[in-house]
Amino acid sequence: MDNDQRTIMAIGTKKGLWLAESTDRENWNLTGPHFANLEVPSVAIDTREGRTRILAGVNDWHWGPTVVYSDDEGATWSEPEQGAIKFPADTDTALARIWHLRPDTAERPGVVWAGCEPISVFKSTDSGENFELNRGLWDHPHRSEWGAGFGGAAVHSIVPNAADENVIHAAMSTGGVYRSTDGGTSWEPRNHGIKADFFPEPFPEFGQCVHHITADAEDPDRLYAQNHGGVYRTDDAGDQWNSIADGLPADFGFVFLSHPRTGGTVWTIPLKAAEERNPVGGRLSVYHSTNAGDTWSEQHAGLPDADWNAVLRDAAAVDEHPETVGVYFGTRGGEVFASNDEGAHFVTVAQRLPDVLSVRAAQVNGAGQ
Amino acid sequence: MTDITVEVPSVLASTLEGQRSLQVPLPEDGTVGSILDALGERYPLFARRVRDERGQVRRYVNIFVGPDNIRRLQGLDSTVSEGQDVLIMQSVAGG
Numbered sequence: 318m319d320n321d322q323r324t325i326m327a328i329g330t331k332k333g334l335w336l337a338e339s340t341d342r343e344n345w346n347l348t349g350p351h352f353a354n355l356e357v358p359s360v361a362i363d364t365r366e367g368r369t370r371i372l373a374g375v376n377d378w379h380w381g382p383t384v385v386y387s388d389d390e391g392a393t394w395s396e397p398e399q400g401a402i403k404f405p406a407d408t409d410t411a412l413a414r415i416w417h418l419r420p421d422t423a424e425r426p427g428v429v430w431a432g433c434e435p436i437s438v439f440k441s442t443d444s445g446e447n448f449e450l451n452r453g454l455w456d457h458p459h460r461s462e463w464g465a466g467f468g469g470a471a472v473h474s475i476v477p478n479a480a481d482e483n484v485i486h487a488a489m490s491t492g493g494v495y496r497s498t499d500g501g502t503s504w505e506p507r508n509h510g511i512k513a514d515f516f517p518e519p520f521p522e523f524g525q526c527v528h529h530i531t532a533d534a535e536d537p538d539r540l541y542a543q544n545h546g547g548v549y550r551t552d553d554a555g556d557q558w559n560s561i562a563d564g565l566p567a568d569f570g571f572v573f574l575s576h577p578r579t580g581g582t583v584w585t586i587p588l589k590a591a592e593e594r595n596p597v598g599g600r601l602s603v604y605h606s607t608n609a610g611d612t613w614s615e616q617h618a619g620l621p622d623a624d625w626n627a628v629l630r631d632a633a634a635v636d637e638h639p640e641t642v643g644v645y646f647g648t649r650g651g652e653v654f655a656s657n658d659e660g661a662h663f664v665t666v667a668q669r670l671p672d673v674l675s676v677r678a679a680q681v682n683g684a685g686q
Numbered sequence: 687m688t689d690i691t692v693e694v695p696s697v698l699a700s701t702l703e704g705q706r707s708l709q710v711p712l713p714e715d716g717t718v719g720s721i722l723d724a725l726g727e728r729y730p731l732f733a734r735r736v737r738d739e740r741g742q743v744r745r746y747v748n749i750f751v752g753p754d755n756i757r758r759l760q761g762l763d764s765t766v767s768e769g770q771d772v773l774i775m776q777s778v779a780g781g
Contacts (some may be wrong), residue, residue: 379746379776380697380735398730403739411738 322680324636326645327371329357329666329675334373336391337666342643343656344634345666348664351391352353359631361418362679365426368679372429372445372648380413382528384431390681394469402431402439402448408455410435416471417631419447422479430471436463436489438502452569453502454487454495459523466490466526466545473630474530478554480537486530486555494542495526496555507555512547528571533609535580541587543573543608543630550610560612571630572646576659577637583607583659584616584635584644586628595625603660616630619654619663626650631675638680647673652675688712691771692721694732711718712766713751718749719762721772734775746777 326337326345334348334357352375359374368388369530370558376382384401384414385394404410429445432438437455439448454472480486482517484501493508506523513525526545533539538554541561547568548557562568567587576582583606589597596602601624603616607620626648633646644660647653654663655678689709701705702725713720717740726733736745741762749756750773756764766772 377735379740379744381744396731398734400734400739403734406739409740409774411742472724 322682323409324638324643324680325362325369325371326653326655326676326678327360327362327373328638328647328670329373330647330651330671330673331356332671333357334360334375334391335373335667335670337653338390339655342638342655343664344486345655346663347392347667349613351394352357352385355432355482356414356674356676359415359418359431360675360677361420361429361445362677362681363420363429364679364681365420365423366444370444372420374419374431374675376414377572382414384415384418384445397446401446401511402433404437405450408450409428411661413470416469416473417475417477420445420478421477424479425477426428428477428537430475430477430488432468432475432489434461434471436470436473436492438475438487438501451501453497454504456471457495459492459506462524463489463492464524467591469534476526476530476535476540483650484537484554486532486540486608488527489506490528490545491524491526493523493527494530494555495523507551508558509556510551510558510560511542511544511549514546529573531573531575532582533580534578534582535577537639539571539580541573541575541583541608543570545569546591547571548585548610561606565600565604567593569594570628572628572633574644576633576642577635578642579607582607582659583610584633586633586646588627594627595629599623599625601626601648601664603646603656605660616656616663617659618661619656619665622653624648624650626652627674629674633672634677636678636680643678645676645678649673690721690766690768692725692774693771694774695776697776698732701735711750712768713714716765716767717762718751718764718766718772721766722762735762748775748777749772749773750775 328335334351355375359636361372363370414434419430421428429441438451441448464537476486495504542549548562574584636643644656653667
């Protein structure tokens with residue numbers, strides 16, 4: 318077994334965190350649970366700075382939410398005594414849940430973003446050990462008009478611009494997409510073209526229930542959005558969004574993934590409309606595009622023909638394998654799938670876990686623990 | 687100065703150097719809040735588990751003075767008398 322090129326996967330569930338490891342991304346060794354019975358809605362694997370750090374947003378129903386990290390692939394876990402994420406006293410607010418953990422680009426080592434409930438963005442500059450509240454978004458005049466999606470009111474997507482560190486996009490449910498062009502000091506809604514069909518006026522300035530956003534690999538002004546009804550792309554950093562749902566079996570869903578290096582290559586996992594929220598006809602499939610969503614093709618090899626479980630927004634990921642990117646996702650039915658060939662075929666990594674809430678995978682070096 | 691006993695569930699012992707039962711001085715005002723404040727200065731992780739950043743006792747954490755839940759007394763202003771124990775427990779919640 319060649320231990321010099323391993324891939325590890327972090328799988329956060331409703332009741333614990335599992336880790337999986339593989340040298341070929343076909344055969345996986347699953348270990349866990351870590352944090353048994355605790356909810357793990359967010360995970361990240363940060364391979365910058367010459368180490369592998371696994372971050373997890375852990376939610377203990379009794380003793381509160383926290384961010385923990387492991388630099389030894391789960392053998393030990395650490396958290397600062399004072400807590401990595403906490404609201405300043407003047408906000409009179411308590412952290413409810415850490416929805417999203419996002420290491421910034423390789424050019425900004427140490428920077429990690431967190432999207433949290435209540436609706437907030439936090440930034441760490443010490444690799445996720447301590448975070449600071451983004452005041453620009455917290456003090457935003459729209460705050461009183463933002464609402465809660467079914468799962469709560471949170472920022473769930475943070476997209477730092479690869480070319481300009483002053484540009485950041487964040488998406489919230491409900492509120493939609495906001496953009497900062499001054500490093501997070503101020504934020505403006507950027508939802509033009511995204512539908513909110515639960516309002517009398519379906520195209521408001523803000524208030525959309527955007528489920529997830531991600532950036533294109535090559536064009537930093539091109540972003541993709543999986544909306545609560547609608548799949549969109551913007552080519553001008555959010556000034557105008559246009560539908561790319563044609564060719565998909567449904568325009569509802571939570572997941573949207575982009576290739577780490579190849580522009581225009583993306584994946585989504587459609588679910589049947591808001592009323593049902595499960596794979597269309599029970600056929601669980603990934604949909605793949607190599608032209609930025611202009612056309613789509615189904616990827617189903619290795620996936621079940623009958624599966625009625627949704628895939629949640631952070632429960633899907635790609636790795637950065639230098640040859641063929643891996644695609645990963647887990648379902649609310651506790652199954653986890655992996656593809657080592659960009660979605661052409663999938664293998665089952667785990668079955669009958671608790672609801673999968675978060676998945677991340679990364680290639681790491683060394684023999685591991 | 688009178689000491690009182692604070693007891694915690696096993697899951698919190700790691701935040702208190704392994705202790706499940708502590709003898710702590712009864713503060714001047716005798717309140718549960720002051721007892722937790724003093725413990726929190728020495729054991730910040732324990733403090734964060736029991737109370738959120740606003741200082742409020744977490745929703746699914748119960749604190750008893752003797753047999754009485756402080757939510758049915760005066761909350762963190764509930765007073766502890768000499769000879770009474772303070773018991774911290776997780777509530778029956780979850781599924």
